[in-house]
Amino acid sequence: MKIVLATSNKGKIREFKEYLKDFEVYSFGEIMDEFEIEEYGKTFKENAIIKACAVFGKIKDDEKDVIVLSDDSGISVPLLNNEPGIYSARYAGFPTNAKKNLEFLVQKIKDKNVQKTPAYYTACIALVTKQGKFSVHGWMYGEVITTPKGENGFGYDPIFIPEGFDKTLGELDDEVKEKFSHRARALNLAKVILKTLK
Numbered sequence: 001m002k003i004v005l006a007t008s009n010k011g012k013i014r015e016f017k018e019y020l021k022d023f024e025v026y027s028f029g030e031i032m033d034e035f036e037i038e039e040y041g042k043t044f045k046e047n048a049i050i051k052a053c054a055v056f057g058k059i060k061d062d063e064k065d066v067i068v069l070s071d072d073s074g075i076s077v078p079l080l081n082n083e084p085g086i087y088s089a090r091y092a093g094f095p096t097n098a099k100k101n102l103e104f105l106v107q108k109i110k111d112k113n114v115q116k117t118p119a120y121y122t123a124c125i126a127l128v129t130k131q132g133k134f135s136v137h138g139w140m141y142g143e144v145i146t147t148p149k150g151e152n153g154f155g156y157d158p159i160f161i162p163e164g165f166d167k168t169l170g171e172l173d174d175e176v177k178e179k180f181s182h183r184a185r186a187l188n189l190a191k192v193i194l195k196t197l198k
Contacts, residue, residue: 001197004028006037006055006070011154012183016069019178019187023194028055028068039072044086045135047072048126056128064130067197069190073123073183075156077144080108085122088155098155106146106159119144119160121182125190127197134193138185153177 003025005016013027028034037054041047051070059066074088084091084105092104109117120141127134141163148158150170158170162180169177178184 002026002066003194004031004055004059004066004068006051006068008034009154012071015174015178015183016187018174019184020191028058032058039086041072041086044072044074044122044124044137045126047086048124048135049128049133052126052128053133066129067194068128069125070128071123071125071183071186073121075105075119075121075144075160077105077109077117077119079112079114079117080105083108102148102156102159105144105156106148109144110146115147116143116145116161118142121160123182123186125183125186127190127193129197131197134190136186136189136193138182138187138189140180140182140185 003020003023005013005025005027007013007027008029017025037051039047039050041050048070051072052068056068072086074085076082076085088101090096092100120139123138125136142161144159145161148170149168150158152172152174153169158168160169161167162169165172
């Protein structure tokens with residue numbers, strides 16, 4: 001059974017294909033014309049399901065023997081009332097830009113006169129099939145710093161230091177991150193569901 005990813009984010013597509021090596025995985029842009037998906041949910045779970053349903057709805061009826069997988073994820077900083085949260089990908093406004101988002105978050109933290117502060121990542125993965133809708137969550141805790149370090153990963157990775165480490169996600173290798181990241185934890189749970197759906 002094919003897995004179709006409801007994302008056009010190249011970083012996420014790369015991660016998903018790496019984590020799901022045992023499955024036949026495609027981004028939705030590989031099987032249809034890409035389209036903008038409006039995320040109007042109030043939680044990571046709502047947005048993940050919205051995205052997966054939007055892509056599943058565009059698949060032809062005779063080709064719906066697939067699993068559409070999506071995630072909604074982001075970083076939350078308690079010091080900032082858990083911002084940016086579900087708005088992580090568009091925190092600095094439109095047009096969206098990962099570098100601007102990171103710089104905007106760094107400035108907000110600096111405005112609080114701190115150089116580092118606790119933070120956590122959340123990932124919700126939704127699976128939509130003919131059999132129904134499923135979702136799982138994963139979390140990763142640590143702290144954010146105001147001086148970006150490292151070129152690996154994407155998004156806010158250069159300013160996030162996970163618990164138990166002294167390097168940012170931007171400095172850590174993918175092989176290390178895939179053992180404990182929020183998305184890896186959610187995907188491990190999603191794999192349990194995938195095996196029951198195969």
